[in-house]
Amino acid sequence: MTAVRGFLVPGEDSLEWWWRLRAQHRGTGLWPVLMTPETPDELTPFRIRTPEEEAALRYDGAALLAGWFEGRLARYGGDYADTLRAELRGEGEWRPRPELPGFGVSEYAEEVFVALVPVAAPWQVPLALHCGGWNEYPTPAEHAAILKHFHARYGAELVAMTDTTAEFTVKWPPRDRAGALRLAAEYRVYNDGEYDYYGADTLTDLAVSLSHATVWRAWWD
Template sequence: MNGPILRRMVLFGMAGSAAIFAIRRLGASAAPQAPPRQDGASPDSRAIGARLLGALPYERVEVPGGEAFARWARLKGEGRGWPVIVGSDEDLRAIADQFSIDDPTLPGGPAPGTRPPPSPAEILKTAEGLHMPQDLSKWSGAVAEEDLRAPEGVWPANVSGGDEGAGLTVATDVLTNKPYERVHILLIPARHGWEVPAYLRYGNWNACPPAEYHVAMLRDWHARYGAELVGLNGDTMNVRIVRQPRDRAAALALAREQYRYCPDVIEQGVESVSALAAGLMHEKWWFFWWD
């Protein structure tokens, strides 16, 4: 198991944000905005959290969870960058940690002298040479084709689409199924939603592909389905589309693509390729989750 994956398991296997930040040392610059509340956290944990957030250089907007999608839509039209909803205070801190964890200039990162993480421009350039989903196999961490064993299954009956904002899971507490009291929206200096993973250095842990693969996959789906990245937290992605697959054959082909990209969407979700495909023909939202 390589170092980044092991560190991810440590980070996301711990309970509570205070434990997450306790393994990082102080040193990043102070946050340009007031950090989110960390109720119950120790002073040291709050300081560490603020310093980690200071490494995340993007404007942040706070909004009640129930208003997150409407605010996202307004921000998208304001020309201040691409908005992405990252969820609760804890989710924001997870995004900040993913952004900074491989940076040797920050305490808690790799050893000094290690090559800095690639810039957004470098990640986007690498993504230009990727053709998805077939190039997923170029990533050393990709699940082998022979290990994708989910059954095709029987086409389900009575599948219908959800409400306008029903697929925005990052704004909702999964334990209570209620919107968070507040969520954070980051304004990323990008023209397109598919570029956002490059700016957040998102992925490259466990079964979650590196940022350039997310960029290439979302770019391809944007061209074919009008897919737009709306929500992204530490392990979950919410994508909204304009055009659904036109027929069952197209939906099944898309479902297989999504299965390769995110095996857990079937294996720990809908359980069959047909069940996923049927939903894709009716829903305006796509959901991805990496364990």
């Protein structure tokens, strides 16, 4: 029996449930998270205010992502790293944006588990569910710090999460080219899927999409 509180709904109704429960969060203290039905059994909840949370509070999510990106550039080296640096300077071709993805869990799952996570803010969800730290998935503390940064800068709020994915609604996607390129660099190292959900071939293509996207999707192997 799972220790994650929640209930099952038809996939087509899950986003409506999410928005309804999200509007009640201030009063209930429960943040809704959409999951595949099997996800709760793969998670191990623990109480907030643990060493993991203390680590998350010390992390700077933006600095963490910037460091990961520089580490990638150093690892790639050569022409590819030079190309990415040139794109960050705005030298890439700003082409028409690729198709933007919607929410995946609600679109593809017949049933969705609506988890009710007792947290004060959505960035705390990875800590409360102890979700992450395998393969390329960020550790709970890293993930929480990154989500706190995404929320502060872009108004990103966690909507759905499994042991391989995360999905967000975004209030303030960047509109200027420099801001979109900065976000593209962060997104590229945040998730293992890189450009997959955005039909992008380059960092600049990804920036074009993210400059308009009010939904983000990420995945890890």
